[in-house]
Amino acid sequence: MEKLFYLFIALVVPAAVLAAEDINKQVDKTPKEQPALTDKQDDGKQGKPVALALDPQKFEFVRTNLVSTFYHELAHALIDMMDLPVLGQEEDAADVFSVVVIEQLFKSQEALAINSGGAMGFKVDADDRMGKGREWDWADEHGPDMQRYYNIVCLTYGSNPENRSEFAEKMGLPLERAEYCNGEYDLAKHGWDPIIKRIEDAKSGEPVSFHQSARTALQQRAAEVIEAEVKLVNEKFNLPKRLRVTVKRCSRGSNMYAFYSSSRHKITVCTNYIDELYRTAPK
Secondary structure, three states, X not given: OHHHHHHHHHHHOOOOOOOOOOOXXXXXXXXXXXXXXXXXXXXXXXXXXXXXXXXXXXXXXXXXXXXXXHHHHHHHHHHHHOXXXXXXXXXHHHHHHHHHHHHHHOOHHXXXXXXXXXXXXXXXXXXXXXXXXXXXXXXXXXXXXXXXHHHHHHHHHHOOOOOOHHHHHHOOOOHHHHHHHXXXXXXXXXXXXXXXXXXXXXOOOEOEEEEEOOOOHHHHHHHHHXXXXXXXXXXXXXXXOOEEEEEEOOOOOOOEOEEEEOOOOXXXXXXXXXXXXXXXXXX
């Protein structure tokens, strides 16, 4: 019956003009536990790490979260470099951009995989927090993990409700929320489309550069994921200022796992974040 109800929503219920709330891709996290190793030390080869086989399912979780995170940080860069007005929290706007631009850049099934993987990242974090008895920091600039999970699921469903009723049901999207998701996505797309078109139509611009200092096999493969997105951005868009993207190890005490620096026009993806994604990936 629920599946039929989602189909009814997709075909009959008119789009509601409601703002997408707190759809924020939180990538500033407090370190949890030591990441699982994906390489081991070989004493017979002067300390050179020997790669262990990566679990494909766990790496897919890493991949989809990294792509989602990259476009979230790209939104921060665009807001800064283009001096864009932000109505509400900038973190929320960045998450909305991530969902919208992924739906535009990728074919439907790939966009669905990326956005659903990004949403699952929040659920994993929420489950971990709950399991450790830790309360959400209500003063944090990011929205609660489970709220953000449902917001991304809603936008992803709302972008193509005719074909994603099964996805909405699988992800546990409440029927009363699903009713408004097409309207939420339309509003999000209406807000970001003119900005995306500006960088698409620009006759010239500055390239996005990429650098990485990954160490392990897992980190190297993850860096390749980010590098591929940098190449795609350079193919599709012309940015008004030079943007640098780097994958590197961040300081042990840092709670920043991916971030944009406005003073340097630089996106940093921490290898610490990559390790934790792999460690916490659902089985």
